[in-house]
Amino acid sequence: MRREKRRRLSGLFLLLLAALIILRLHSPDSFSFTMWTRHRGLQAENGQFLLEGEPLRILGGSMHYFRVPAAYWRDRMLKMKACGLNTLTTYVPWNLHEPQRGKFDFSGDLDLGDFLATAADVGLWVILRPGPYICAEWDLGGLPSWLLRDKDMELRTTYKGFAQATEAYFDDLIPRVLKHQYSRGGAIIAVQVENEYGSYAKDANYMEFIKTALVRRGIVELLLTSDNKDGISSGSMEGVLATINFQKIEPILFSYLESIQGNKPVMVMEYWTGWFDHWGGDHHVFDVDQMISTVADVLTKGASINLYMFHGGTNFGFMAGALHFHEYRSDVTSYDYDAPLTEAGDYTSKYYKLREIFSKHHVEPLLPPPVQLSKASYGGVQLKRSISLWDALHLTGEPYKSEVPVNMENLPVNDGNGQSYGYTLYETVIYGGGKFQTKGHVRDRAQVFVSSQPVGFVDHKKQELDIPEVPGYRKLRILVENCGRVNYGPRMNDQRKGLVGDVFLRDVPLKNFRIYSLDLNATFLSSLNKLQWTDGNDEKTGPVFFQGALQVPYGPQDTYLSMKGWRKGVVFVNGRNLGRYWEIGPQETLYLPGTWLWPGVNEITIFEEQEAGSSLYSVEAPMLGRTQYVD
Incomplete structure (x- = not known):
């Protein structure tokens, strides 16, 4: 009887072992995450990173979940993995997650938990950059605008109003990510304390406040900071690994890092693979060979690297930020960034050359890159009706009266x-x-x-x-x-x-003003359908709304809306805000993800400020404007 029991147990063990071997062969990345023994998380010791006591070279890439439709997260991550990356970095935008004070949104395309779980499933480690400030060419650097209702507000300081709002935000955010830490079986191996604070440095106590806020809520993984060369001295802090951001390597940077933190591993947190664009300028590109040369140099020096951006995505809606030094310049809707993956996730020459470099840092051959998602041209949009802003103004409600x-x-x-x-x-x-x-x-x-x-x-x-x-x-x-x-x-x-x-x-x-709030939100857009529109698009002079239909056959694919001939405004598709267009360029098309379309009729709503174009077309390739090389 006992012999029979032992035989059965032995058989079950062999079956289990066989199943694990099959799992390892067919899904090596998932296997490594589920079966990994978790004792020691990421350590920065003796000039190198160690994970479970074994050396780890971080080969990372930035992708922001809030710039990419959730349906495409896995596709982009698999492409990162196939390029030889082992780590993904992302910011967390406070202004999207807490659009109203005390009301949080982590649903749909903002489901950070699902994003982190997907990264773990694909086999990518994660460096989380929760802010509260993120920069990222994002409106107010990710900070919610309601903070500015306080006339005395001092952003990114320990000013009471900002500190209390940050604490309340972290009270909601941090518990959501704790289970995704490495120590709990998740993908997060490191967490960044704020972002490039050395370039701001308005409060000597601020960084310690943020660090304490993270640790007190249960963050146990490696902490790090991130600064450009001008901010390292003011942005670094005791007990937190300092990392560097740049596009052109300067040997003095690595030696300077060593001088302030001793024999710690060198990490390039942001190696800028391209650059962003602003309205009225050119589309920036960064030479592929120059980029590859610098990446190779960084790796030769034994450093770890994160490519910012690996996949840029899109500043959907009104979320693009701006710069204002000598003059004000607002950023365009596309965040293509001339990155290794385009705005729509397509491969570039940068991708394939990086894959060649990174493959040398892997023992096993890299998986083949996933099939690229196809694009479509759906032809013209039938603009069926129009209505002046003045005829729709009452939908905003009673105006606010103020002297x-x-x-x-x-x-x-x-x-x-x-x-x-x-x-x-x-x-x-x-x-x-x-x-x-x-x-x-x-x-x-x-x-x-x-x-x-x-x-x-x-x-x-x-x-x-x-x-x-x-x-x-x-x-x-x-x-x-x-x-x-x-x-x-x-x-x-x-x-x-x-x-x-x-x-x-x-x-x-x-x-004696009457003031109307025109945020063009979903409620306002849906109420437009209750109005008496003018048939056709005879109402040419803005400000005016147009509505039309985009016919899509079965199996919607990514496409682009060509705004050539239109002056300035915003486009909505099936209620989603694709972003701004402006005739001054450089961007001439708006990216329209296929996952936001459905078979049949898709509603297009345009708010044109000045004068409508004669036509509107769906095309299969982007037009990002005249190029200018980044020096």
Whole structure:
């Protein structure tokens, strides 16, 4: 009896062993994560990284889940894995996850937990960069705009208002990621403390505050900081590994890292594979051979590396940020970045050359790259109807009345959180005409109307225009667009939008405004369908809404909308905001993910500020504009 029992147990053991061998052969990455013995997480000792006491060279790439539809996460990760990467890095955008104070959203394309679980399943380690500030060419560097309702707000400091909001945010965020830490069987091997704080450095106590906030809530994996060469000295801290960001290698950087933290491993947290674009500029590209040469040099020196970006994705909606040093420049919708994977996840020459380099750092041959997702051209969009903004204005509700202008963030809307994005309309009554002056109080761009007739634009540079002289009282309308809050630099606290102070006519400040919040949210868009539209697209002059139909056969594929001939505005497809377009370029197409389309009729809604184009087409290739090489 006992012999029979032993024989059965022996048979079960052999079956289990065979199953594990099959699993190992068919899914080596999943096997390594599920069967990995977890005793010692990532350590930075004796000039190298160690995981379970074994040397680990981090070959990483950045991909932001909030810039890529969730349906495509696995595809992009498998492509990273096939290129030879072993680590993925991502930021966490506070402004998307807490759009209203105390109300959190981690659903759908914002399901961070699912993103981390997918990375583990694919076999990628994760370096998490939770902020609260992330930069990332993202509106206000990822910070929620409702913070700016406090007139005394000091962002990225231990100022009470910011510190309390950060603590409340971490109270919700950090428990969501704890189970994804390496020590608990997850993919997170390291967590970044804030982001490039050395370039800001307004509060000597701030970084310790963030570190403590992470550790106190249960973060146990390796902590690190990330700075460019000008910020390392101010951004590093005791007991936290310092890493470096650059595009051009300077030998002194590695020796400087050693001088401040001794015999620790060198990690390039951001090696910039390309660059981002701004409206009115060119499409930036970075020479592939120069990039490969630097990556090879970094690896030869024994350092670890993370490619920023490996896959850039898209600044969907109104989320693109801006820079403002000598002048204000807003970023385009595409975040293609000239990265190894394009905006739509396609392979580039950079990808294949990187794969060749990284393959030399693997014992086993790399898996073949996944099949590239196909693209489609669906032809013309039938623009069936149009309606003027003035005929739809009542959908925003009763306007807010104020003697003086009120900035977007401090409007009494959105359950007391103010307006975050989009447009704000200011109306008042004037007599006669004359010189209209903004004195720098328009943020960022405004179209000015007398009654419904456009008279010109004002922005950061152009701050005056002439109102035609007509005897009598008329309605002055100022339609202000938030073109993106600065995401980097010393102007972070000065990012309130709309009219941020008085505007003048004949040097007299205008008073008694009616203010409309036009954030163009889902509720507003759906209510448009209840209105009496004009058939066809005869209503050419903006601001005007157009609606049309994009016919898609069975099996929707990725495509692009060509905005050639249109002036400036925003496009929505099936209620999703694809982002801004602008005739000044460089970007001429908007990326439309196939996963956001359905077979049959797809509703296209366009808000055109100035003048409609004669047609709208779905094309199968992007047009990102004239190129300029990054030096």
